[in-house]
Amino acid sequence: MKAVKIHPELVCPYCGSTAKLTDGTPVYKTTRYGQVYICGNYPECDAYVGVHPNSDLPKGTLANPxxxxxxxxxxxxxxxxxxxxxxxxxxxxxxxxxxxxxxxxxxxxxxxxxxxxxxxxxxxxxxxxxxxxxxxxxxxxxxxxxxxxxxxxxxxxxxxxxxx
Structure with missing residues (x-):
């Protein structure tokens, strides 16, 4: 897994933790689906959001299952x-x-x-x-x-x- 980038503007609405940008491996067990922002308390707090290709822009807000x-x-x-x-x-x-x-x-x-x-x-x-x-x-x-x-x-x- 690559180094994680903290996104100070993305705060988990469920637990208040700051989101981290990852290569997708923690969520999808592969990098095929692109990057995701995950809750800083992932996997205990299962909130994440995908990222637009070739950017670090989230596709929305962090979401639970x-x-x-x-x-x-x-x-x-x-x-x-x-x-x-x-x-x-x-x-x-x-x-x-x-x-x-x-x-x-x-x-x-x-x-x-x-x-x-x-x-x-x-x-x-x-x-x-x-x-x-x-x-x-x-x-x-x-x-x-x-x-x-x-x-x-x-x-x-x-x-x-x-x-x-």
Whole structure:
């Protein structure tokens, strides 16, 4: 196992320990799946989060086994919507943010708690129906421009352009 890097900004929400960046071996028994941040009390506190490839950026927040299962279920239900190319990934997360009534920048399953995962799962039939209706020309855009956080931000950006 490689030397461990401490990440002072990642604190375990379960025990308060500071997270450590590792090569994945403690969790996966291999390095094939990439790096992970693990709780400083791992394995007694079984909280960890994966890391984006070629970086040290966590994919979300540290999660215990229960939360990891809820996040997997949320991804399994949500990801096919944009992976099917029916909508873009960006638009999928914009729709998700609208339905969950959260800011677009907060719409990351890797940051969700159990209740947010449950809410996403309960809303997926409605989200899919909205996308279906829109595709068939029988419904409004699932992300109405005038109401979304994203579009309000875009409009604000247009009215206050930054200097080059």
């Amino acid at each position: 229960e939360l990891r299962e809820w996040r997997k279920a949320a991804h399994a239900k949500f990801d096919p919507l944009w992976q099917s190319k029916r909508i873009t990934r960006k638009k999928g997360y914009m729709i998700l943010a609208e339905h969950l009534e959260i800011a677009r920048e907060d719409a990351h399953i890797g940051h969700f708690d159990i209740e947010q995962c449950k809410k996403l799962l309960s809303l997926m039939n409605k989200i899919e129906a909205d996308v279906d209706a829109y595709e068939e020309g029988k419904g409004d855009d699932p992300v109405p421009k005038e109401t979304t956080q994203y579009h309000r931000w875009e409009k604000e950006k247009e009215s206050h352009p930054t200097e080059a």
